[in-house]
Amino acid sequence: MEEPKIHPVQKLMDNPWLLLVLGLVIPVLSYTVWGWVEISAIAPAQLP
Amino acid sequence: MTTLQSNTTELRTCDTTGLPVFKGAEFFIRLNAVCAVVFLLVGGIAALLLALTRWQTVHLLGPEWFYRVLTLHGINMLIFWLLFMEIGILYFACTTLLNSRLFSKHLAWASFVLMVSGAVMTNSVILMGKADVLLTSYLPLLAHPLFYLGIILFAVGALLGVFNFFGTLYIARRDKTYAGSVPLVTFGATAAAIIAVVAVGHGALALIPVFTFSLGLTPEPDPMWYRLIWWGLGHTSQQVNVTAMVAVWYLLATLTTGARAPNEFVCRAAFVLYILFINLASAHHLLVDPGVGAGWKIWNTSYAMYLAVLASMIHAFTVPASVEIGMRLKGYTRGVFDWLLNAPWRNPGFSAFFLSLVIFGFIGGITGVTLGTQQINIIAHNTLRIPGHFHATVVGGTTLAFMGLAYYVVPLIFQKDYIARPLARIQPYLFGGGITLMSFGMSFAGSEGVARRTWDIEAAGVYGASTHMMLGLLGIGGILAFTGLLIFVLLTVGTLLIGKSNKGRPMACWGVPKTITKIGAEAEREVDPHNTPGAMTLVVILLVAFAVYYFANWGALADVWHVR
Numbered sequence: 001m002e003e004p005k006i007h008p009v010q011k012l013m014d015n016p017w018l019l020l021v022l023g024l025v026i027p028v029l030s031y032t033v034w035g036w037v038e039i040s041a042i043a044p045a046q047l048p
Numbered sequence: 049m050t051t052l053q054s055n056t057t058e059l060r061t062c063d064t065t066g067l068p069v070f071k072g073a074e075f076f077i078r079l080n081a082v083c084a085v086v087f088l089l090v091g092g093i094a095a096l097l098l099a100l101t102r103w104q105t106v107h108l109l110g111p112e113w114f115y116r117v118l119t120l121h122g123i124n125m126l127i128f129w130l131l132f133m134e135i136g137i138l139y140f141a142c143t144t145l146l147n148s149r150l151f152s153k154h155l156a157w158a159s160f161v162l163m164v165s166g167a168v169m170t171n172s173v174i175l176m177g178k179a180d181v182l183l184t185s186y187l188p189l190l191a192h193p194l195f196y197l198g199i200i201l202f203a204v205g206a207l208l209g210v211f212n213f214f215g216t217l218y219i220a221r222r223d224k225t226y227a228g229s230v231p232l233v234t235f236g237a238t239a240a241a242i243i244a245v246v247a248v249g250h251g252a253l254a255l256i257p258v259f260t261f262s263l264g265l266t267p268e269p270d271p272m273w274y275r276l277i278w279w280g281l282g283h284t285s286q287q288v289n290v291t292a293m294v295a296v297w298y299l300l301a302t303l304t305t306g307a308r309a310p311n312e313f314v315c316r317a318a319f320v321l322y323i324l325f326i327n328l329a330s331a332h333h334l335l336v337d338p339g340v341g342a343g344w345k346i347w348n349t350s351y352a353m354y355l356a357v358l359a360s361m362i363h364a365f366t367v368p369a370s371v372e373i374g375m376r377l378k379g380y381t382r383g384v385f386d387w388l389l390n391a392p393w394r395n396p397g398f399s400a401f402f403l404s405l406v407i408f409g410f411i412g413g414i415t416g417v418t419l420g421t422q423q424i425n426i427i428a429h430n431t432l433r434i435p436g437h438f439h440a441t442v443v444g445g446t447t448l449a450f451m452g453l454a455y456y457v458v459p460l461i462f463q464k465d466y467i468a469r470p471l472a473r474i475q476p477y478l479f480g481g482g483i484t485l486m487s488f489g490m491s492f493a494g495s496e497g498v499a500r501r502t503w504d505i506e507a508a509g510v511y512g513a514s515t516h517m518m519l520g521l522l523g524i525g526g527i528l529a530f531t532g533l534l535i536f537v538l539l540t541v542g543t544l545l546i547g548k549s550n551k552g553r554p555m556a557c558w559g560v561p562k563t564i565t566k567i568g569a570e571a572e573r574e575v576d577p578h579n580t581p582g583a584m585t586l587v588v589i590l591l592v593a594f595a596v597y598y599f600a601n602w603g604a605l606a607d608v609w610h611v612r
């Protein structure tokens with residue numbers, strides 16, 4: 001009897017590809033996309 | 049050169065650790081490590097000049113060269129030195145620890161050539177005075193196109209190195225070169241590699257349009273947009289450093305004290321939290337930017353970010369706890385701190401690791417979480433408190449840990465025993481002590497309002513004796529740290545040139561703690577891996593220190609408005 005039940009978090013940890021995707025998606029949405037949207041919502045300043 | 053021709057699968061067994069060393073990987077680890085040390089020296093010479101300029105009484109450089117040398121220092125240290133080391137660490141973690149050959153030698157060559165040529169290109173442009181734009185190269189400052197091209201080439205090279213790492217993970221899994229989960233150190237390296245992909249992606253997104261703009265081909269990107277995207281590189285790469293450093297801590301702890309993680313699952317979970325949440329903290333660089341709103345700022349630097357802080361706090365406990373368990377298993381069971389007192393403090397691999405842990409946690413970590421709080425940031429942004437913080441993380445933390453690693457990499461991978469070993473034993477203390485002093489000087493001068501990235505403070509006419517004393521502390525700490533850095537470089541280069549070969553025998557031991565009582569199963573039964581009072585005490589001290597510092601800063605913020 002080897003390796004009975006594997007914990008779901010352990011499964012996640014054993015899957016570098018899934019971690020790679022999550023590690024890309026979360027910061028890109030939370031930081032980059034959200035920040036980009038806020039910046040593009042500002043009207044450019046009118047230089048005198 | 050026989051190494052050049054050798055097949056990637058050719059291997060030797062390490063005479064010290066018994067681990068497999070793949071010749072192909074070994075060759076590239078050596079190349080990357082040598083380059084890392086060269087760029088550390090370039091950045092170190094620049095560091096000395098900067099410290100002697102910010103020490104207002106000495107004020108060595110003129111304004112033009114101050115900003116030039118500051119650009120040189122930031123880029124050589126933060127990018128070249130650390131990334132060359134990290135690529136070497138990745139190659140080690142995916143080959144020796146997984147018992148696998150390197151995925152591709154061609155990729156490793158391409159990576160290395162791009163990184164070296166990019167670094168040389170960027171440094172030449174800086175020294176020619178055509179890129180006085182600092183590390184961040186904020187628009188509308190504009191450098192010569194080759195400055196950006198150099199950094200882009202370097203980044204692409206580093207990315208190829210990271211791909212080689214992922215390729216090796218893939219073939220190792222496919223060829224079943226290891227059983228079960230990857231080792232903890234390899235897992236930490238994987239986390240670092242994932243974060244590096246995010247960093248380089250943002251770097252390309254920010255720098256390519258600036259490169260084409262500098263050539264006159266495209267219009268100027270929006271400076272505010274540039275800052276947002278650039279910090280997706282600038283801050284994220286610091287998280288690569290943190291993550292790689294934690295992996296190195298676990299490695300050095302194991303090599304020097306036989307450390308044993310109290311619970312690998314928890315350590316790994318902490319790395320997962322890094323992968324998922326640590327990059328959001330890039331937002332702390334934009335806390336005074338008008339273009340992004342408070343919701344974005346607070347979410348990214350506080351609520352979501354605390355998940356990554358949680359991860360750091362887990363490591364802050366599990367790393368010393370691993371050492372404590374390892375030492376208790378060796379028989380150092382008396383009292384709370386017997387294990388720590390009997391640790392191999394004369395072993396530079398251990399002292400560099402433990403000092404790095406303490407400096408990073410107590411100075412870097414506490415100041416970082418505090419400065420990254422949106423409200424408090426307003427009294428600290430762009431003051432010398434910021435370099436005071438990050439010289440404790442990336443220098444006293446990461447750089448010192450990597451120096452400790454070198455004390456093992458050189459004997460094990462280059463197969464040469466260190467020359468002047470007594471000097472090596474004091475080097476971590478000198479470097480760590482110097483950086484700590486400098487960091488204090490910077491932090492206190494910054495609290496009094498001294499700006500970072502500023503050549504002169506006298507023009508303001510507001511700074512008195514205490515500020516000058518703090519800047520003097522910065523200068524003296526800087527000189528000590530530089531001395532430590534120089535000793536490290538000279539010893540390492542000297543060892544590569546004239547060190548005694550240790551081929552065919554174990555490396556000359558730096559000193560490891562003796563096992564003083566029962567060993568094996570019997571000790572195992574007596575030591576409860578859930579009972580680590582020493583590490584627990586250290587963590588409680590850390591938390592109390594944090595709370596005091598944090599609330600003192602809220603107090604300082606409240607003092608800005610005199611409501612009577």
Ligand code: HEM
Binds near residue numbers: 095184442527529
């Ligand atoms: C001998 C060791 C070192 C000394 C004495 C030193 C000293 C200094 C000084 C005086 C500054 C200028 C602060 C200011 O005026 O704003 C500075 C900036 C900086 N240092 Fe260091 N440093 C050392 C090592 C390092 C290392 C190893 C790294 C990175 C791994 C590093 C990264 C940086 C960065 C990123 C900056 C900011 C550059 C900028 O503002 O663009 N330093 N350092």
Ligand SMILES: [Cu+2]
Binds near residue numbers: 330333
């Ligand atoms: Cu940052």
